[in-house]
Amino acid sequence: MKSSVKSRKFVNKFFKYFGVLVFFTTFSVAKAGNEPAHEAGAEHHAKANDKFKPGEMIFDHIKDGHDWHLWDYNGHPVSISLPVIIYSESKGVECFSSSHFEHGHASHLGYKLVDKKIVAEDGHKFYDLSITKNVASMLLGVLLLLIAVLYSAARYKKNSGKLYGVQSFLEPVILFIRDDLAKPSIGEKRYARFMPFLLTVFFFILINNLMGLIPMFPGGANVTGNIAVTMVLALLVFIITTFSTNGGYWKHIFLPPVPIPMYIIIVPIEILGVFLKPLVLMIRLFANITAGHIIILGFFSLIFIFGEMSKPLGYGVTVLSVAFNLAMNCLELLVAFLQAYVFTLLAAMYFGQAKVEHHHEEAHH
Amino acid sequence: MDLVKPELGLIIWATVVFLILLFILGKYAWKPILNALNEREKKITDSLELADLTRREMENIKADNEKMLKEASIERDKILKEAKEMRDAIVATAKKSADEEGRRMIASAKDSIEKEKSAAMAELKNLSATIGVEIAEKILRKKLESNPEQDALIADYINHLNLN
Numbered sequence: 114m115k116s117s118v119k120s121r122k123f124v125n126k127f128f129k130y131f132g133v134l135v136f137f138t139t140f141s142v143a144k145a146g147n148e149p150a151h152e153a154g155a156e157h158h159a160k161a162n163d164k165f166k167p168g169e170m171i172f173d174h175i176k177d178g179h180d181w182h183l184w185d186y187n188g189h190p191v192s193i194s195l196p197v198i199i200y201s202e203s204k205g206v207e208c209f210s211s212s213h214f215e216h217g218h219a220s221h222l223g224y225k226l227v228d229k230k231i232v233a234e235d236g237h238k239f240y241d242l243s244i245t246k247n248v249a250s251m252l253l254g255v256l257l258l259l260i261a262v263l264y265s266a267a268r269y270k271k272n273s274g275k276l277y278g279v280q281s282f283l284e285p286v287i288l289f290i291r292d293d294l295a296k297p298s299i300g301e302k303r304y305a306r307f308m309p310f311l312l313t314v315f316f317f318i319l320i321n322n323l324m325g326l327i328p329m330f331p332g333g334a335n336v337t338g339n340i341a342v343t344m345v346l347a348l349l350v351f352i353i354t355t356f357s358t359n360g361g362y363w364k365h366i367f368l369p370p371v372p373i374p375m376y377i378i379i380v381p382i383e384i385l386g387v388f389l390k391p392l393v394l395m396i397r398l399f400a401n402i403t404a405g406h407i408i409i410l411g412f413f414s415l416i417f418i419f420g421e422m423s424k425p426l427g428y429g430v431t432v433l434s435v436a437f438n439l440a441m442n443c444l445e446l447l448v449a450f451l452q453a454y455v456f457t458l459l460a461a462m463y464f465g466q467a468k469v470e471h472h473h474e475e476a477h478h
Numbered sequence: 479m480d481l482v483k484p485e486l487g488l489i490i491w492a493t494v495v496f497l498i499l500l501f502i503l504g505k506y507a508w509k510p511i512l513n514a515l516n517e518r519e520k521k522i523t524d525s526l527e528l529a530d531l532t533r534r535e536m537e538n539i540k541a542d543n544e545k546m547l548k549e550a551s552i553e554r555d556k557i558l559k560e561a562k563e564m565r566d567a568i569v570a571t572a573k574k575s576a577d578e579e580g581r582r583m584i585a586s587a588k589d590s591i592e593k594e595k596s597a598a599m600a601e602l603k604n605l606s607a608t609i610g611v612e613i614a615e616k617i618l619r620k621k622l623e624s625n626p627e628q629d630a631l632i633a634d635y636i637n638h639l640n641l642n
Contacts, residue, residue: 266507269514309504341484345492
């Protein structure tokens with residue numbers, strides 16, 4: 114009995130570190146400083162060292178990138194290089210490590226990095242499908258999520274009845290989403306078919322929000338604060354909503370229960386509303402998470418801004434900045450859960466509104 | 479403006495990753511988990527219902543028991559009452575028959591006393607007659623030689639004797 118618990122703990126630990134290990138082995142850690150530095154590069158770094166630019170630093174962290182920046186050493190960035198995948202009609206699929214770009218100081222296979230984006234030197238059209246920082250962070254988060262949830266699912270299949278480990282965190286959340294979110298918003302009869310999507314979207318947003326709060330390598334990316342990711346999620350909500358509509362829903366939009374002259378105002382608003390709902394979902398999540406990252410980085414920037422003025426002032430501000438950031442991180446932890454909840458709740462409400470029942474029509478307006 | 483411009487690569491990756499996640503979790507995680515939760519809830523509801531039912535049954539049984547106890551006590555009282563009545567009746571009958579027997583015995587005793595008395599009387603009469611005769615005989619033997627008057631007297635006595 115005891116040895117089985119021990120071995121299970123070992124397996125748990127093994128899986129915990131396994132994901133990290135995989136990442137370290139597949140993506141080579143490249144130190145730009147080891148390579149012969151370009152003249153221009155060295156100059157650039159020297160210039161960058163002269164004055165701290167908080168805006169640049171903050172946007173560098175918030176935006177996507179082709180390498181996972183860890184820290185600067187002797188003016189050279191130390192980062193995990195991520196694979197670059199490029200598809201173009203003329204050249205087909207090209208795949209190489211982003212370390213070849215040397216952080217924008219070198220070109221490779223006719224491509225170079227300009228402002229963290231890949232640009233073709235001859236200007237031909239191509240699609241950048243690289244594993245960027247956000248993609249890598251997302252994959253890592255998804256991997257963790259899969260391990261946690263599939264592990265719990267296996268325990269449920271065994272039907273031991275006792276909660277264990279991550280299962281005891283998942284179960285109340287799953288029950289909350291089912292009983293307080295899906296059932297009231299969608300209705301007892303129809304909620305079940307939306308449950309997999311709602312649960313997946315909740316945990317996907319949550320894990321990526323939380324990963325974003327980790328300051329260094331395994332996290333630190335801004336996945337749920339990237340408009341492309343939130344757009345995909347919102348688009349899926351829109352598609353599912355549209356495909357689960359009934360006649361009542363469309364009647365509600367094009368023939369609302371108002372006097373005919375009011376149609377001129379109401380109908381365009383209703384039509385706009387159909388597209389506005391997912392748009393709002395997209396922007397809310399993006400803006401909330403990005404804003405959180407900006408505020409935390411802003412507080413940290415204060416240390417260096419004041420540190421450049423005078424060293425003692427910098428040390429003084431550090432205390433204040435750390436205190437503020439402690440509070441901000443607590444708030445962001447709340448926001449991570451809250452935004453996942455809000456997104457899921459609104460998605461559930463849109464699914465619920467997709468089928469308008471006849472007796473509801475009068476009550477709506 | 480770079481910040482709000484979605485990039486194609488990330489859109490594709492996010493879509494692919496999310497859909498794969500949705501598929502895997504939907505099939506291998508959410509379905510069994512939700513089923514297990516539903517099953518557990520059903521089990522709990524069923525158990526509660528069963529407990530409720532059992533409790534009600536227990537109450538019924540208890541009520542039945544009480545009723546039976548009450549009935550049994552009534553029955554016992556009834557039996558006791560009947561037994562008492564029967565005892566009284568038996569005692570009464572016995573007394574009556576004993577009385578009758580006593581009276582009959584007294585009556586027969588009186589009868590036999592009567593008979594004995596009359597027999598004794600008759601015997602006494604006979605005896606006294608015999609004694610009288612013998613006395614008379616002795617007297618007569620002495621007086622016969624004496625006078626006729628005395629004879630007549632004896633005869634008279636004898637006549638008188640017959641009366642008793």
